[in-house]
Amino acid sequence: MHEKTHNSFSEEVRGDLIIVRGVYIHSATFGVSGQCDVLEFHRQDSGVTLTGRxxxxxxxxxxxxxxxxKSNDVDRLQLCAQAMCLEEMLCCNIDEGALFYGKTRRREHVTFxxxxxxxxxxxxxxMHDLYKRGYTPVVKKRKACMSCSLKDICLPELARGKSVSAYLLSNLEDEV
Ligand code: SF4
Incomplete structure (x- = not known):
């Protein structure tokens, strides 16, 4: 589901709604960048102007x-960070967004x-402070890691003190 929304940039117009997928976003202020699964534009007087529309x-x-x-705020924080990037890029205020959960097939509105x-x-x-100090926080492998989109580049097992060779060996064994 995530890959489908991230695959490539696409745009769809449904009346007063424009749906754009795979938009790259960034904030120079907060030093973060990423990609929006879906970015909707709703026709609204307080909105922004779009080229060609x-x-x-x-x-x-x-x-x-x-x-x-989830009971914690991780998804809401991610969405809020996206909105803050978009506000900086588009010079506007964004009050709301939504999380869509595949299991329940429901949208949850989030107020920023x-x-x-x-x-x-x-x-x-x-995050920037840790990066400057060159310190990688110790992370614990959890059930959520299995469905995390960062699991291929995040190495919580190494952070637990496992040697690189032991880590590689166990992963090679998983592959065969
Ligand atoms: S794979 Fe890494 S980033 Fe993803 S949930 Fe696990 S520890 Fe967090």
């Missing part, structure tokens, strides 16, 4: 997740509160 359009990011809504925004800012500062 009449009227004003309000950006509305939508992130696709495989499972169900100041509290959520403050957490995104604090976390991006922490």
């Amino acid at each position: 009449e009227g004003q359009w309000m950006p509305f990011p939508v992130e696709y997740k495989r499972g169900i809504s 509160t100041q509290e959520l925004r403050d957490k995104v800012i604090a976390m991006s500062r922490e």
Whole structure:
């Protein structure tokens, strides 16, 4: 589901709604970049102007997740970070976005509160601070790692003190 939305850039128009997939986003302020699964533009007076389109359009990011809504804020924080990137890129304010959960096939609306925004800012500062210090935080392999899109590049097993050769060996064994 995630790969389908990320595969390539595409645009679809449905009346007062424009659906764009695979948009690359970034923020120079927070030093983050990424890609939106789906970026909707809803025709709205307080929105932004888009090249080649009449009227004003309000950006509305939508992130696709495989499972169900989580009790913690990780998905909401990711979506809020996307909105903050888009605000910087498009010079606008975005109040809302949505998370779509594949298991329940439901959309959950997310309001980008100041509290959520403050957490995104604090976390991006922490991330840059860790990077500058060259410190990789120890992460614990969890059930969620199996469905995480970063699992191929995130190596929690190595961080637990396993040697590189032992890690490679166990992964090679998994492959055969
Ligand atoms: S694979 Fe890495 S980034 Fe993904 S959930 Fe596990 S520890 Fe976190």
